[in-house]
Amino acid sequence: SQRIAGKAIAGKTSGLAELNDTTTWSARFFGVRFTLTTKVNSVQAPFEFSERQGRGLFKRFEHDYTLRDLGDDYTELGDTFTFVSPFGWLGSLVDTFILQRVMCKVMESRLEDIKRLAETS
Numbered sequence: 001s002q003r004i005a006g007k008a009i010a011g012k013t014s015g016l017a018e019l020n021d022t023t024t025w026s027a028r029f030f031g032v033r034f035t036l037t038t039k040v041n042s043v044q045a046p047f048e049f050s051e052r053q054g055r056g057l058f059k060r061f062e063h064d065y066t067l068r069d070l071g072d073d074y075t076e077l078g079d080t081f082t083f084v085s086p087f088g089w090l091g092s093l094v095d096t097f098i099l100q101r102v103m104c105k106v107m108e109s110r111l112e113d114i115k116r117l118a119e120t121s
Contacts, residue, residue: 006106011037019043022054029102036061059091060084063107077114081107 006027008014013023017040024037036056043049046067053061061083068076083103085091 006036006110009035012040017043017049017051023051027106038063057086058083059086075118077111077118079107079111 006025008023009026010024012018012021017023019040019042021040022037024035026033026035028034034057036058037054038051038056038061039054041050041052048064048066050062050064052063062081064080066078066080068078070076081103083095083099085095085099087094
């Protein structure tokens with residue numbers, strides 16, 4: 001299975017994100033290169049942080065992360081990811097039948113990266 005992920009190309013590209021940090025992501029979907037700039041708009045370390053689209057293709061893009069200590073060296077990482085494509089009903093069709101599946105794979109890959117980093121730190 002091919003790994004689908006965006007690559008951080010500008011702004012905060014490594015390390016822990018802080019309030020107001022921006023990151024520009026680049027990814028190729030369907031043979032076309034897209035970029036998206038997100039901004040960290042809320043941080044309640046070490047329990048949650050949120051990022052929102054600053055510039056990019058989406059009409060709306062929001063990503064909220066939560067971390068919960070479960071004891072015995074276990075931490076639960078959760079995320080809520082919301083996106084809406086432009087172009088009205090046509091964008092809604094693309095979201096439902098194509099992008100929802102693709103974006104879930106992108107987010108799963110990103111969460112695996114976060115998990116790997118947390119477990120090796």
